[in-house]
Amino acid sequence: MSKFGVMVMGPAGAGKSTFCASLITHLQLNRRSAFYINLDPAAESFEHTPDLDIKDLISLEDVMEEMKLGPNGGLIYCFEFLMENLDFLTEALDSLTEEYLIIIDMPGQIELYTHIPILPTLVRFLTQPGALDIRLCAAYLLEGTFVVDRAKFFAGTLSAMSAMILLEVPHINILSKMDLVKGQIKKKELKRFITPDASLLEDDPADIARRKAGLEVVPQNSNPKDKDAVMSGATFKRLNEAVAGLIETFSMVSYLKLDCTDEESVQSVLSYIDDCIQYHEAQEPRELPEEEYDE
Numbered sequence: 001m002s003k004f005g006v007m008v009m010g011p012a013g014a015g016k017s018t019f020c021a022s023l024i025t026h027l028q029l030n031r032r033s034a035f036y037i038n039l040d041p042a043a044e045s046f047e048h049t050p051d052l053d054i055k056d057l058i059s060l061e062d063v064m065e066e067m068k069l070g071p072n073g074g075l076i077y078c079f080e081f082l083m084e085n086l087d088f089l090t091e092a093l094d095s096l097t098e099e100y101l102i103i104i105d106m107p108g109q110i111e112l113y114t115h116i117p118i119l120p121t122l123v124r125f126l127t128q129p130g131a132l133d134i135r136l137c138a139a140y141l142l143e144g145t146f147v148v149d150r151a152k153f154f155a156g157t158l159s160a161m162s163a164m165i166l167l168e169v170p171h172i173n174i175l176s177k178m179d180l181v182k183g184q185i186k187k188k189e190l191k192r193f194i195t196p197d198a199s200l201l202e203d204d205p206a207d208i209a210r211r212k213a214g215l216e217v218v219p220q221n222s223n224p225k226d227k228d229a230v231m232s233g234a235t236f237k238r239l240n241e242a243v244a245g246l247i248e249t250f251s252m253v254s255y256l257k258l259d260c261t262d263e264e265s266v267q268s269v270l271s272y273i274d275d276c277i278q279y280h281e282a283q284e285p286r287e288l289p290e291e292e293y294d295e
């Protein structure tokens with residue numbers, strides 16, 4: 001029996017847990033079953049109580065105290081511990097039927113998605129045919145407000161691309177918190193961010209504002225200790241152009257827009273997830289309860 005799931009990933013504060021909560025509320029309203037897994041050992045409060053919580057296996061606080069590690073090192077230790085105790089996941093997930101959408105809420109430490117091999121191993125374990133065999137989709141969230149700063153936007157897009165390459169599962173990228181962007185940027189302009197290319201750097205508002213304020217691009221050999229000079233210098237500009245060019249060449253990243261305060265927006269993202277994992281194709285036709293059938 002197949003299982004279906006989505007792994008919600010992205011940098012700190014991108015809106016992962018809020019998206020998970022909106023998704024669960026939406027599924028419940030549509031009489032679908034969700035199984036919510038929290039894999040963030042630092043997460044404390046939840047809108048929906050997790051059905052499985054990594055904190056029941058290991059506590060980040062204890063790890064930091066006993067192993068004398070900081071929060072990031074502690075998190076990596078927690079994940080290594082999880083990898084040694086995968087029964088924790090198997091026991092909880094084994095009996096789930098294909099009706100469930102398994103929602104995995106991940107921590108925001110960016111190193112998890114870029115260069116540490118733990119996540120690919122975890123994903124391989126979850127999707128392994130003949131074992132848990134979850135048809136898994138990765139949903140990578142990037143804060144939508146980054147569109148007003150091209151450098152941040154391209155850096156975030158590069159991290160999304162890195163996660164796509166690292167994990168070998170269907171992947172969707174999401175610009176979150178779009179309600180905060182409404183009014184700040186024209187609809188037509190926003191479309192350009194959906195499939196990003198290097199031309200976005202040509203009319204960077206941050207760059208234009210700097211020029212207007214008389215802060216011309218600082219020469220390449222400006223003092224690197226001067227933070228403002230580095231962030232607006234010619235080297236920084238060239239770096240951004242190189243990153244944007246790389247993203248354009250690979251042409252892998254396109255975004256869906258998400259506003260968690262809007263039910264339709266959550267439904268639209270859910271439809272993409274369902275399509276990616278072919279959720280509906282696997283469902284048995286369900287009979288309506290008699291009273292609803294009469295209606």
Ligand SMILES: Nc1nc2c(ncn2[C@@H]2O[C@H](COP(=O)(O)OP(=O)(O)OP(=O)(O)O)[C@@H](O)[C@H]2O)c(=O)[nH]1
Binds near residue numbers: 013040179260
């Ligand atoms: N306006 C608005 N705020 C949002 C939205 N989604 C999340 N937020 C806010 O953004 C902040 C961070 O949201 P979280 O859901 O905790 O983000 P996260 O990615 O889970 O954060 P970490 O787990 O700490 O990495 C909170 O204050 C949320 O209320 C959204 O769609 N619109």
Ligand SMILES: [Mg+2]
Binds near residue numbers: 017
């Ligand atoms: Mg969270």
